Amino acid sequence: MNPAEIDNRNLEIDPLNQFGTMGPTDLDIDLKSYRLKITGAVKRPLSLSYDQILKYPSLTEVVLLICPGFFANNGRWTGVSLRFLLQEAQVNKEVKYLDIRGAYEKGLRIPLKDIDGKRIFLAYRVNGETLPQKHGFPLRLVYEDAYGYDWVKYVDEIVVS
Numbered sequence: 096m097n098p099a100e101i102d103n104r105n106l107e108i109d110p111l112n113q114f115g116t117m118g119p120t121d122l123d124i125d126l127k128s129y130r131l132k133i134t135g136a137v138k139r140p141l142s143l144s145y146d147q148i149l150k151y152p153s154l155t156e157v158v159l160l161i162c163p164g165f166f167a168n169n170g171r172w173t174g175v176s177l178r179f180l181l182q183e184a185q186v187n188k189e190v191k192y193l194d195i196r197g198a199y200e201k202g203l204r205i206p207l208k209d210i211d212g213k214r215i216f217l218a219y220r221v222n223g224e225t226l227p228q229k230h231g232f233p234l235r236l237v238y239e240d241a242y243g244y245d246w247v248k249y250v251d252e253i254v255v256s
Contacts (some may be wrong), residue, residue: 099240103159106169111222115166120229122198122249129233131217135194135255138185145233148219151175156214162243172237174218177210180253192256195236198249203236214239217250 126145133141155173177193186207193210196202209215217234219226226232231248238245 098159098161098242101159101161103157103169106159108157108171108222109168111170111224111227114160114168114170114221114230115162116229117162117165117243118201119199119248123228124233124249126233129251131234131250132252133180133184133255134252136187136190137181137255138187139183141180141184145219148175148217148234151179154216156216156237156239158214158237158239160237160243160246170221171223172216172218173220173223174216174234174237176216177253180217181207181210181255184255186255190255194252194254194256195247195250196252196254197231197236197247198251201247201249203238203245203247205238 129145130142131148153173154176155171157171159167159169161167190207193205193207194202195205215238218237219234226235234250236247236250
């Protein structure tokens with residue numbers, strides 16, 4: 096199944112205990128020291144605690160997570176908009192890319208133009224529950240139209256370029 100070709104509007108929400116997982120599942124984040132950093136081509140670099148992130152306006156979207164050949168899970172993801180975070184950081188006009196970085200040097204480059212037309216954001220809840228550790232707590236990239244291996248877990252930095 097290609098995520099870009101699936102219409103999940105009529106699919107049931109899968110129970111969280113039935114969600115599959117791949118990649119790292121064991122990173123234990125210390126929320127006292129955790130920071131989401133937004134750096135690079137910005138006027139106002141940010142270093143946000145988990146509590147600060149939770150105070151931003153949230154959005155909730157139903158997005159299908161597909162790991163081809165393994166599982167597909169339709170979930171109700173809640174988090175913070177990348178666009179909103181970028182506005183807070185005051186990105187420079189020439190910006191073209193976001194590098195989303197997480198644990199174990201996992202990362203993904205997203206063209207800036209893509210973040211408005213698709214459901215792409217940082218989730219901290221799924222199906223009404225705090226994002227579980229094995230699914231990337233405290234933040235996981237939700238990326239409609241991308242396979243699960245691009246849904247970076249344990250996000251701790253966004254580099255703007």
